[in-house]
Amino acid sequence: MTAELVRGQNHPLSQAHLEIRVSAGTPVVAAATLGDDGGTVRGVEWVAHPGTPTLPGLEVSRQAAADHRLAVDLDAMPEAVHRVHVLISLPQAGGGPVRFGAVAAPFVAVTGLDGGEVASYTITGLDSESAVVALELYRRQGAWKVRAVGQGYAGGLAELLTDQGLPQAQQLASGIHEAVAQGLARSVQAPPPRTADGDRSRQTAASALGPDQSGPAPYGTQGHQNPAGPYAPQGTPGTPPVPPAAGPGAGHPSGPAPADPSAAGPTPPPTGPAGGGPIDYSHPRRGTTAPPPPPPTAPPAAPGQPAQPVAGDATGWSMEERLYNQIWGMFEDLARTTAAYRSAVDFAESRLEKEIDQVLSDPRNRIGGQGDAAREAALARQTQLVDQARQALDRDLAQLVAEADVVEPALPPAFAGWDNPVWHSYRVPMEIPMALRIGDLGLPESDRLRIPLLVRLPLERGLWIDSGRTAMADDVFVDTHERRRLAMESAVAHTARLLAVYPADEFTVHLVDPAGSGAQALAPLVRSGVLAGPPARGAAGVADVLGRLTQRVDLVQMALRGGVADSLPPDFDTAQQLLVVNDFPHGFDDRAVTQLRYLADEGPAVGVHLMMVADREDAAGYGPLLDPLWRSLLRLTPVPDDHLADPWVGHAWTYEPALVPPGSGVLETVLRQVAAARTKRS
Template sequence: MTAELVRGQNHPLSRTRLTIRISAGVPVLAGATLGDENGTVHGTRWVARPGAPVPPGVEVSQEAAPEHRLAVDLAAVPESVHRVDVFLALPTGTAGPSRFGAAPAPHTAVEDRDGTELVGYTLTGLDGESAVIALELYRRQGAWKVRAMGQGYSGGLPALFADQGLTEAAELAASLQQTAAPTPTRAMPAPSSAAAPQDASAPGTAEQTPSYDPQRLASDRGTQSPVPDHGAQSPTPDHGARNPYDGPAPAAEPAPRGLGGPIDYAHPRRHSAPPPPPSAAPVDDGQPALPVAGDAVGWSMDERLYNQVWGMFEDLARTTAAYRSAVDFADSRLEKEVDQALADPRARLGTSGDIARDAAYARRTELVDQARAVLDRDLAQLTAEAEVVEPALPPAYAGWESPVWHGYRVPAEQPLAVRLGVLHLPESGLLRIPLLVRLPLERGLWIDSGVTEAPDDTVRDSAELRRLAVETAVTIAARLLAVHPPGEFAVHVVDPAGAGAGALTPLTGAGMLAAAPATGAAGVTDLLERLTRRVDLVQMAVRGGAEASLPADVDTARQLLIVNDFPHGFDERAVTRLRYLADEGPAVGVHLLLVADRQDAAAYGPLLDPLWRSLMRLTPVPDDHIADPWVGHAWTYEPSPVPPGSQIVRQVLAEVARARPKDR
């Protein structure tokens, strides 16, 4: 039975030798790009196009035509290829349409080699785009899936290629247009078997693969991404690619990837050999592959688990978006059909109107049920994967309830990331995806102690929320202390009125603070002056290449400043210094963690707005204030709580205290 997809939906592929059939109604160019796990195409040799050598595993037509048949052998593509994007483009310089909105909606079908259609997808909703990624074949847990993309580009092939990381995008697009221009003497060749694997360098090798960068979350309530931006290229690049779930794209030229492209997240202290190649291709038995912990690219098991977690996050975002899109489509079609049924006054007088309405509602129910079945299938697979991945997570990624903490030992090096909580959607049921944030922290944290609109409509006492907020800050600080090597992380506390003394007991009792909590205006001023001086001195030393000449009283360990009840006890001068630490501190190892009520802080006027926007907002109770970068879902965030009655945090901090250098 053929699976008819809507934009954003995916479907498992039970075969690896496939034919992709394209019916466009007008002449179009057809090709494919081979990308790494992040979708980046590393050079023109990985673009299957007319008039060029055939990349391993893919063969395409040699000229523009209304019909195309592309041959794909997924078992033959290099192991470093994780995505095969099938693209269509309208020829330039012809009498045909210049945008897909003026042409019939192209239809794509994925068939096995005996001609059985496995998946169908019609690219509806296109308007001013002249190039589009129709389908994406992608590797997931050693198996392959197909996703209906429909991602259009008003800038044409140059924009499409630039979005995939090709620096020579304009030249490649011009060459393809010229080579594939339809001529009366050319005929489309019959498809042949895909090329065998070749012994050649491929995208995804150690020299050229950027680390996986899925962390581009953003808040839908005025805060920004809860993920570190890492360096000068921090703003999220806008490549002009239309969101697969949006309507027609505006006619804007996308910026090349080079203006704000992938950031190199390679760990500066990792010098291990490249990861071993993935296991052999799965047996083609039509069954989904069993989930395996660490089944992702990476230089170590920790990095593979990190990438796998964010792959699960992306899969959940996209499959939920596809379900919601299908429901919206079913509702809009129901409304249209009901309006049509009632448009004729004669139909309202008899039973024909009721029959038409009943049929429309039945079709709507059928569509929604089909979409829900696909969502349930994907949720079941992701849940099975989570049940395998969660027990395999190292302490930095694991919840406090994980048994891995009971065997905790102080690490010898800083991990790639740290867990700050979990994320989930209303449709995801019990499935929770860990929220992992890269280290070192490039953004401070704002633990909101104010009243929020909880998804479960519960209302908590403001005093309880303040207590929970301080406890959340303590557990985050404890985790940061636990995942850093001995002596490489120090914690300072500002508690102007002493209101957080009880909640801070795990840190103070274990001797984890660099000094007693600063209280009163004088204490706040003194601590901020010392940290500001440290930032200034380290900045000058780094710029002058004289790190070894720092004064003996400058602690070179990373510093975390916890500020409770902010902005109480802060005058304008203190707030200015805190903003300076938020902006300049992360680059030289000074990080902020503020516990504050956003509504209370709003009374201080616009002075605090830049600080608020620069920090990542978290909440001590579930709150749906985080949005993903693909479709903008409102994700519910939950902190990682300590199990009731558990002493695990105190035990971990005691282990950290034993391992600390004695001269500190």
């Protein structure tokens, strides 16, 4: 049982290896301090923060993000440490909120390595505070406990650290904020599960692992793991992190690893369990089935020239799986090569400042031509370093652009953009694809390159199309009605794509539009006849749809738990169900809100999925009650916005929704084929 703590309450910890998860709904900085038996932090070397993320028995994230996972090993804590305080703070840069009272209540949870929650705490009652002590792990009579603290500080991180007795609090707080100012990540996007054989066949170096949607994340959102294990020593405090490998293919053979092996897609039959379970007595090298076809290989390259890219050159048991792995390989390659470029630019700038400081430290160089000459030489060296880094980045980008040019035309409809010609030869599929394209991701340094953003099917979490104001500057010129119209068009495009990639009669869509405000955008879905029924209107319509879907979830859960799944009613709709909700919370009473939360939490496991088009501010009156709902959904935007971060190095990526090109009739054509296939099946 999970202990839901309130402020001041404590709970015993029976495990030494723990993970502390932080969800804030907005980018926050996560840190931790170590205290002695009096609670005093003895120095900056007792603080784990983005600039120094690892201490003995403790590891925090290197970036600001909406979600964090901190690793704690209580057995590895020094004897002098009796307290561990988990801190969260709002960044000082990035244009985000400046006080916790303006955002959703932060949520923290202590979990074991298996993902099971030990204790959780929702930090309510914050107002003008910009930093808060969330939790305290403390040693009492040889045993460890966790206490919910929730102590906020209006003076920010500097005031918090000062209150903990740190003399250098102001300088350390400034250093922490500077460390995250360059790479502010709004939300950490989970990577896909990898295949059993790994990712791209051309990779050779070890890869960083990333968090999975369905399981525990690595220790720190950056994904830079210690090969000796998450709790092994990783250098002394203050040691700068090793920069990520540069260039396509560097440091990424396999992509992220899944927490749940069953989610990893097709895998070869096992030859025997690693520990426990039934034993397979077949010869380990005697195959009984034909091996999978090898991936395509590129023609030999001319001496001194990079190999010509080929679509599907990653490993996999089908062309679809190889393309899937190749896209995620391109995603990681772009993340790492850009990180290498940014790291080189930062090094050049810091070296320039150091050299100029050295020149100015000698009074004789402050006047006359000697000082000017030294400064010009330092500037020339900086320019040379930056130019070299840019040349390496441009070389890698050219290779990735060439790869994208051959991959995009080869994509199946589920992976392809709406402007891809593959849609003009579309036929209703016979099998469910591995994944679905929900948009594209790009970085400022690579305007020419967009990486498809794929999510696995069936959906493991719901989708939230945010119709509120986004962080992009151009959004200030878009009024409320226009944002909601764009959000509905985005939802229709995502819904149509889901209908198109599922076999006929294996995906059912329900619409809830209480006030009818989305009628114009929903017209293509309504006219085509692909919906389970007309959009539900008013409070009565909302209650009816939610009631039926809630009853369906209950029925399937009872059948599965009782082992009688075959005894479902003959007329039971076994298709995957999607509930699209517009204009939330209009038309929702307290009971309907509770049912919606229930569907978001329990529905995906039994084939009931949620897509919400909503502005979070419209539901602000519910307070922290809806925080778990927003956290359970993958936030997407109807306009370009840089709210997603990769799991490898934490860049803030610009997300662009997968929309139908203006004036194109491809969506209506596809929906007509889906409707015709359903009519034929019935």
